Amino acid sequence: MTETPSADVALADVGAGPVASQQGTRATGPRRWLGFGLVILATAFWSTAGLFITMTVKGSSITPLGLAFWRVFVTFLCLLVAILVSRPRLLRVAPRDLPWLIGMGALAVGIFQVLWILAVLLNGVSVATVIQCNAPVMVTLLAWVFWREPLTWRKWSAIGLALAGTLMIARPTGPRAVQITLTGLVVALGAALAYAGITLFTKKLTGRYNPWTILTYSFGFAALALLPFQIGRLLPQHVTPQAWGAFVGLVLLTTIGGYTCYALGLRHLQASVASIVAMTEVPFAAFIGYFFLGERLDAWQVLGALTVVSGVVLLSLRPRREDAAGVAGPDQPQMIAGA
Secondary structure, eight states, X not given: OOOOOOTTOOSOOOSSOOBOOSBOOOOOTHHHHHHHHHHHHXXXXXXXXXXXXXXXXXXXXXXXXXXXXXXXHHHHHHHHHHHHHHOGGGXXXXXXXXXXXXXXXXXXXXXXXXXXXXXXXXXXXXXXXXXXXXXXXXXXXXXXXXXXXXXXXXXXXXXXXXXXXXXXXXXXXXXXXXXXXXXXXXXXXXXHHHHHHHHHHHHXXXXXXXXXXXXXXXXXXXXXXXXXXXXXXXXXXSOOHHHHHHHHHIIIIIIIIHHHHHHHHTTSXXXXXXXXXXXXXXXXXXXXXXXXXXXXXXXXXXXXXHHHHHHHHHHHOOOHHHHHHTBOOTTOOOOBOOO
């Protein structure tokens, strides 16, 4: 579900995830294991998103749309302060790139945050996380439509596995299984599509700017896009201490902590390796859903989750000729990762 930011990124991408690089990294020995550990730690942080979202909504009067706005706005402020303190020159962008940054923020990041929060509330943490794994497959289809990238047997197989797995997840058989409605399924797939849309904009911008630059502007424009829906609305009332703590955790732990670890880990791993290791977010999310939120997946849903993950892993594998070069292809789609 993830791909790498550039190897020389000094700061992490916050909120939507790190930007993938087209460069590979061949670390060996302790550095490679350090990379594995950091990426796994990042996915553990990301998997807390559903728990924090659920706790924040239950402990306050905030709506999913309101939570999406405050999450992107506070994340934007954190990014902005970090850049102003450390490297203010990163805020410089060419005027010709502003439409792409506006589109990424308003059309992709903002919509994704709203749909992702709704997906978690409607479907539960584990199911929402697994269905979001369809995003790389959607990127493959969009790349075929917009860039005429060929659909190889590996890509067709990944698409088939993702479709089959999603259907198994959406058809629970056990009485205690997570029940998924048609609305919940459509919202979750919409979140995956919006997540894939971030990739299309990032593909245009990566290579020109530091990932923090891209994420700061995109989160800022996402907050502006969601702001009209907050005009006239009162601030959340009767917020419990637990809800405040959950919101702080959502911003600091899930986003900043998760993406910092991921960016650091990507200094020591190749893109394809990191994208596969990052799939550990699925079992982490299932663990949190099971023990903290009482979610239960039946046998078919577990099998469906494994099928979706296997499709993404298959899609992440590169042909041997690319592995020999150690570099992703020039037209390889790049992704924003995480919740």
